[in-house]
Amino acid sequence: MEAPVINGSALDQNADSLSREITWFAQVVNARLQAYFNPEDITAGTDDSTPDLSGDHSVYADFVNYYHLNRDERLLLMLTLIPHIQPHLLDVFFTVNKASGRGHTEFGGIKGTRHSGFLPTIETALFLLAGNDLGHRFRLYKMFEPEHIFSAHQIITIDPAPGSEPFYSSPVSISEEYVDFFTTGHFRKPNFSMEFPARRLTTGLQWSDLVVDDHTAQQLDELRIWIQHGATLNEDWGMSQKLKPGYKVLFHGPPGTGKTLTASLLGKLYQLDVYRVDLSMVISKYIGETEKNLEKVFRKAENKNWILFFDEADALFGKRTNISDSHDKYANQEIAYLLQRLEDYRGLVILASNMRNNVDEAFTRRLQAIIHFQQPQARERLRLWQNSFSRECQPPARAELERIAHQYELSGGSIMNVVQFASLMALNRNDRHILTEDVLQGIRKELKKEGKTI
Known part of the structure; x- marks a missing residue:
């Protein structure tokens, strides 16, 4: 779903839609708590006047209608959004259990490091939506599976509970991009940091300014054709079951021959964000850290249609070694992880290297194109x-x-x-x-x- 252009009146319309949704959410919370604390009251827990968004064309309403979100999905979405726009509404879950002298286990939730309010966990959502109805609770589990639209599109993220603690005690939160989307109508560009070790590439030049030889230009035209028609090939022509997702290409050649410029120009030409991964912040001597750092980039880029550019890629995608010690073993495990992550990414990945032979054959076999940027004649x-x-x-x-x-x-x-x-x-x-x-x-x-x- 693409972000629309939103003006002042549209912002007000979106605020009105969210206000109605928040009012409804508060009613559901009050009804659930009333039923919980007053189980003998037969009228408790019956207030559920779900707002009708069918004629609403605000950003939020369009999102709900586009994905056909049901009642439970809308409540879960609001539960994760509330800490960012009306955090005090969740303070009611801090109620102390008089019997134990601490919070109610059923309510779940945690307290943040800086955020003094209540931060929900999956258990909070299950209590709010199902109460003590085990059948309903079990049906809700599918909302927290990787295949659900919330996880698959990185809309809602789950921070797995440590060790052997129950999975449903995991904190659940909405991504920063969607906080911005639901409030301003725009997706936030990620900031360069340890949590996202990649910088956005831009250029003031045009495609006509790129000077390469005829053979390289022909190969780049084939790449441009995939950017234009790849989605149609996979979706409309039904080739997604036969072809691997995304497109992976190696740019190789001496420094200064246009590899980085070409990546920037492809993004500019088709209005796609291009991010150059900072390998100095990704590669770690500590076992498993390189994979974790790369996962931050891939997860953030998931379903964004970004172009990921790995400059001097042989530092990361270099030849595997013969296993002579435990360090070599884990280095090869890193490559195995990279191979799988590259294959799973649905966008364009560009590896750039000065020397083609420096890149491991395991990667080159999975590339759709290898393009040589030779010294200009x-x-x-x-x-x-x-x-x-x-x-x-x-x-x-x-x-x-x-x-x-x-x-x-x-x-x-x-x-x-x-x-x-x-x-x-x-x-x-x-x-x-x-x-x-x-x-x-x-x-x-x-x-x-x-x-x-x-």
Whole structure:
């Protein structure tokens, strides 16, 4: 379900819808508690005037109608949303059990580290929805299975209880993205942190600015076709049962040849978020930590249609070792985890490496495409030189650029470094003319970095 554009009046409409839903939720809570504390009262627990959302087109109502949520699902959704918008409504579950001198076990719940209010667990939801009706309770268990829409789409998350404690004592919470969606109509972009070790890639360039050879361009066109029509192939043509989900591709070639730029441009071209995974924050020397760190990224990206970009991927997807000690054994277990996680991801995953042979064959066998970004040849280098200078300056004559393009084998990244140097030299002279000598000096600097000379 895509997030709509929402204005001030739409925000008010959504607030009204949530207010009615909260009022209904409070009525259900009061009715359940009345029936619990006054079991002899035959009228207790009968108030359940579920709001009709069929004619409501607020963000929240559209979500409920889109997924055809039933009464229990709507109450569970509100239970997880309440701590974010009306937290005091759950304070009633802090009621002390006079017999034991502590909270009621039936109510479940925990108290947060900073949040002083009541945070629900699955047990809270089961009590609210089923009370002491075991049959109803058992039927509700399916709402907490991985296949349910709440878990499958990362709408509601479950933090499993530690050790041998009952699963239904696990805290249940709504994802931050859906808190924003239900309140503002927009999905929040995740912040770079240890909980999400990936940064969003953007670019001010256009697809026409990408300079690659004809064979690479043809392969990239095939990738673009999958982005455009992959969903239709799997869903409308019914190929999801025969094809593995998502699309995995390896970009390999020397630095500065356009691998990262291509990933950014694919996202910009099709309005998809691109996230570069920070492997320095993912890879850990401690057993099992690498998998945990990667799982944070994959879980956050689930069903978001994000492009995940792993730069210098051989650090993570490198060749497996022969097992000689316990560390090698666990390293190979990491690769086994990665293989499975890659296969399960339904979006586009791009692995980037300077050397194709550095990536383990177990991964390359599972790739739909392997695209080589070679050093640009003279024709591509001329295009890069012509496209790189600012429109505010006067670059060297075409004949000079042709000579430079033929004579010096530079990558696109190196050419941009030279253009920056030469442009700064012109600005320092208070001049708009880029001198050939400045360009050549910049080339000398680039070659010197690589241990070469003109």
